[in-house]
Amino acid sequence: MAQSRLTTRRAFFPLAGAALAAGCSRTRRANSAVFIAKAASYTADLARLMESGIQACGLEVRGKNILLKPNLVEFDPATAINTHAAVIAAAFEVFRKLGAASIRIGEGPGHRRDTLFLAEEAKYRESLSGFESFFVDLNRDDVSAVKGFADREEIYLPNTALGADLIVSLAKMKTHHWAGATLSMKNLFGLTPGSVYGWPKNLLHQVGIPRSIVELNRIFRKTFAIVDGVVGMEGNGPIQGTPKPCGVLVMGPDVAAVDATCCRIMGINPAKVTYLQMAGELGHTEESHIEQRGESIASVRTPFALIEEFRHIRLA
Numbered sequence: 001m002a003q004s005r006l007t008t009r010r011a012f013f014p015l016a017g018a019a020l021a022a023g024c025s026r027t028r029r030a031n032s033a034v035f036i037a038k039a040a041s042y043t044a045d046l047a048r049l050m051e052s053g054i055q056a057c058g059l060e061v062r063g064k065n066i067l068l069k070p071n072l073v074e075f076d077p078a079t080a081i082n083t084h085a086a087v088i089a090a091a092f093e094v095f096r097k098l099g100a101a102s103i104r105i106g107e108g109p110g111h112r113r114d115t116l117f118l119a120e121e122a123k124y125r126e127s128l129s130g131f132e133s134f135f136v137d138l139n140r141d142d143v144s145a146v147k148g149f150a151d152r153e154e155i156y157l158p159n160t161a162l163g164a165d166l167i168v169s170l171a172k173m174k175t176h177h178w179a180g181a182t183l184s185m186k187n188l189f190g191l192t193p194g195s196v197y198g199w200p201k202n203l204l205h206q207v208g209i210p211r212s213i214v215e216l217n218r219i220f221r222k223t224f225a226i227v228d229g230v231v232g233m234e235g236n237g238p239i240q241g242t243p244k245p246c247g248v249l250v251m252g253p254d255v256a257a258v259d260a261t262c263c264r265i266m267g268i269n270p271a272k273v274t275y276l277q278m279a280g281e282l283g284h285t286e287e288s289h290i291e292q293r294g295e296s297i298a299s300v301r302t303p304f305a306l307i308e309e310f311r312h313i314r315l316a
Helices: 009-024 046-056 085-097 115-121 186-191 202-207 209-219 255-265 308-313
Strands: 032-038 065-070 102-107 135-137 143-149 152-158 166-170 172-176 180-182 223-234 242-252 290-294
Touching: 032 046, 032 255, 046 085, 046 223, 046 242, 046 290, 065 085, 065 186, 085 102, 085 166, 085 223, 115 135, 143 209, 152 202, 152 209, 166 186, 172 242, 180 186, 180 255, 186 209, 202 209, 223 255, 242 255, 255 290
Parallel strands: 032 290, 065 102, 065 166, 102 135, 166 223, 172 223
Antiparallel strands: 032 242, 143 152, 172 180, 223 242
8 A cells, every 4th residue: 555645643543533522422312313205206306305304304514524425336227226316416416505615425336446437337427517526436545544443453444534524325225135234324335445455345344244334333423324215126135136116215314223214114123133233332223212204114114025034134
């Protein structure tokens, strides 16, 4: 790894420590707000729905540096693998309208090495004028060391992500053949740089997927989730599954609560999803501690098909 690409630990850690302290100071005693919006198709007014959810959740973004983190994995025009371009364009519009100081879009795919080609195939470029001027390939971004990751002494992470005031996890609502479900918390896997850890992010698999999900979300506490469930993926997700129209956007500042709510919409018991079992220090997953705003879960519940190995996590 070239020395010029690294910020020294001494220079970086005071900033990282302050960021973590600010995130961890949030009390868990208060209930967590999660907003559900119906969106029948990608031609709906997604920006208006997002703005309503952001306001309902009390998120203030004026003057902040925002990183939009979509789920950009592979591309197959016959299915629904990635966060839809219309969702990203709407989020960009809303956060600019709400007074963000800057907005970047960043992703580090775990399979493909040519991130811009993948963005082109997913129609991100044509949906956002000047896309390349604010897009960052997080696989190849400059990195800094952050102390402590599971049983590892440190982990190297992209400076663009570490320097953001807020990361917006624009996840896709999908099943996952190893984790059961992949939502806003699992989406942070794309913050781990392939230029350091390879493709497909070997460190995360060595540590274990559930623990790595929790560790990344422990480091990046300043996160707001907007999950694209307009058309999700069921069955053998996150790549080889089947498109599943669900017609929802789900959002909130407590990513564990958002993921638990998404699971309930999908007909999955979040108490049986390993990474959510481990996420107690990060947020609420119990329904009694989540304030559902917008639509009710019952009004949008759409059971997703699960592969045999995960049929035991289905809600009774």
